[in-house]
Amino acid sequence: QDNRISIWSAGDLGNAGLNGEYHGEPHLLCDIQHNGDVMDMQFLDQERIVVASSTGTVTIFRHHPNNQTLSADHRWEKAHYHVDQDTSCGGAACTGVVCNNPEIVTVGEDGRINLFRADQKDAVRTIDNADSSTLHAVTFLRTTEILTVNSIGQLKIWDLRQQRNEPSQIFSLAGDRVPLHCVDRHPNQQHIVATGGQDGMLSIWDIRQGTMPVSLLNAHEAEMWEVHFHPSDPDHLFTCSEDGSLWHWDTSTNVSEKPSFLHQGGRSTAYLSHSTINQSVVSAWLSNDPTKDRMEITNLIPNQTLSVNSLDVLGPCLVYGTDAEAIYVNRQLFA
């Protein structure tokens, strides 16, 4: 198998020299061989990328912009593995990785959580058998707390400061324990978490209260592979799925609903009603009233065929990749 990590240029504004076209196709800058399937990857900092492999290895690659090459900086072999060596390779896929420079947290099919530091050879901490099922994704809740989702429909909070190998809190779906595949936290309001399930359902959780999701939104017809809040505009959420669609969830249309007596009168508004403050602070994601709060949902893919496996969003750019071996870049998301 020939898998590669590649860096592409999607046509920078200033760089017309490369192919002269502003809206040109993304073109390949450099790539490097990778052992095993790439299960997840994230930028550690401007130059380094952490990649999770299906062989259970976690690698840091460094991008050298001056000569446009990639090199493997550091590798943690067997970060994830199965104990029984009788099975074919004993390797377990590393399914998720999240970075908060210099810390790197990885989770895998072996139910293990690893905490690495970018400059240290061995893992700083390993929680063996953190979960009896596969951990599908991980994200940071706070700097010392992480969230994981697993294949029996549970969302767990782990406090890394504590030495015990137990989650500090467990949330689960009501009803069927459908596996959860992805998780993301609201960028500003840390108690709001979104997860996507195997049945394509999007769940919004408020981790301050209760152990069950606040809302369940019937979304895709097949596994939801990734969910992302827009980092700078969190009223927007993006999900992609095995059924080949990529949905853009937009709750920002609620703005018009907010009371506007702030603008009344000619005088400056020193008066702010207490309830207004509350209303504007409570996120649209948590409110349940369908009549008051409209959510606009659009499918961004016109003719869908094969699965959309992964997406990422930053500013006005959206990039996603499909099983048809194609990468799409949308540079005018909110136009």
Added chain:
Amino acid sequence: MDELDTEPPLVVVPGADPSARQLCFAWGPAEVLVCETLFGRAGGAGAAAQALTSSVAGTGDGAPSSSRVFVVRRDQDIYIQTLRKLFNESHGIFMGLQRSEEELAGKSRKAQLVQVSKNYRSVIRACMEDMHQAAISTRDPALQGQYSTQVSILSAMELIWNLCEILFVEAATAGPLLLRLLDWVRLHVCDVDSMVREVLSSESPSKHKLFWNVVDVFVLQGRMDEARHLLSKEASANPTSMNMYKILDDLMKKMPVPSLGNTQTLTELELKWQHWHEECQRYLQDGTFASNPHMESICKILLGDEDAILEKKELMTTWYHFLVTRLLYSHPTVKPVELRFYAQSSMDLFLGGESSPEPLDMILMAAFEFEMHQVIKECSIVLSNWWFVAHLTDLLDHCKLLQSHNLYFGSNMREFLLLEYASGLFSHHSLWQLGVDYFDHCPEYGRVYLELHIERIPLSTEQKALKVLRICEQRQMHEQVRSICKIMAMKALRNNRLGSALSWSIRAKDAAFATLISDRFLKDYCERGCFSDLDLIDNLGPSMLLSDRLTFLGKYREFHRLYGEKRFPEAARLLLTLMTAHIAPCSFWMTLLTDALPLLEQKEVIFSAEQTYELMRCLEDLTAGNPNKQKFQDDDIETTKVEMLRLALARNLARVIVKEGTVEGS
């Protein structure tokens, strides 16, 4: 069985030596397994028994070596990196075609199909471009050779496809037919492009030694405007021939060509053309161009003089170019059915008995003769991959051009080719996903093929397994779902991932496996005295109902929790239900009763009289069940336990009778 059209190609398997060991083989879905047997080739072929004994002895020719297995795959093309784009993009076009509505009839449907054909061709061209880039940039000469071969194969494919598009899909009629053929030739005969560029970019083109060659090329390809433009340069450089030039230029300008719109009928065109032809004839016979042999030959070409055209063989390079030029200058209103005669004679004249036609020539000839089946058959033989014929046949089928040509084993040609192509895709570790969609659109055998292939995809990660499962579930292939989930669950179980195993059995609704997992848990509990993976058991939810054993496990854990929270009456009731409702497996009853012991020994009376009687009954059932089973050693422990239980039950009964008999407040 039909006769073979060609000799089967010889494939040498590197490393397999039939002279050293006997080889055997077995067919797989897309490959052949060849393996070395234990039998060496000792002695002559006739002494079979002798060969047998010598091999059984094992020392035939030295130490017995381990047998090797060779996997022989026919279709190598799917592993070429640059062709992956071709497969993926064409898959998208194929799906679009299948889904396009048939309600559009007549012209718009035809336009749609032509667009699809053009899309396929642009994908081929894009691939050619990539392959060409790869060929230029690689240093390895072997690779370079391989890429160059691929480029020429792709170029030939596009040539054939383009011709099929003109003749079959678009079904161009007399008039537009010639224009399309001209475009076709201009696009594909590009050996002369570099010469053209050279002359055009030189400072004074008319002085260039290849100037007249380029003018001839333009004339042969019917590019009148460009020819006239060049000639004007010559004329301005050479004022003496101004007169000749003017006449020639005029003739070329006036040449009637078929138009695409309906501005003129064929008869009108023919009349005009006839007039024009006579005019050219007159000028030639008057000797107007006698002083300039170049211009004279151009005039002859304009008149359709075969010999004059044939003189320019090197500029045309192929017989089909010759054909189109001939048609342009002698029969511009050629009808599609007449093509075959001109094609045959053109090929004969051009090749002139010096060389024999190549496979590509035969394919194009078959196309000109409108023998679609022949085209497809020849292409299948020549090309190493089913991609081309599968997609072309599918398109022609959508044009309703192929009658259901039933092959001897029942399915029609389109389906056969699609099945072959898709099966080839399945042997690839990632292109198999495309194959699924192709099978979906084979109405007769597609499903069966899919069922057989999908179980053989190696499931290296859970994500891959999930994708395969989703495909099976969408097509209601329940057998395959169960089988795949069982494989994954078994793997998980072996790796001690009980939660994963449970999650797979829930997906497949596999009660038997859930029972297996629960038994594992219970076994662990009996051995260690505590539960592993509490996060799983505590949170089973509705999936608990999948199997009785699983329900028991959940409830048993609940019992432990209630006990831990000191909610003894509830715990007691639960325990009793577990035994009386027969949810608990018999092997576990002893454990349950032993668990009841501390409850019986509590200061407070927990079990009521009824409950105590029930417990006693359970105990009797248990002990009565196996009178002779236990060995002598076990007897001690077992009998002690039973005795203790009996004592505790009796004491409890005593206390509870007293308690229940006491009247309150007296």
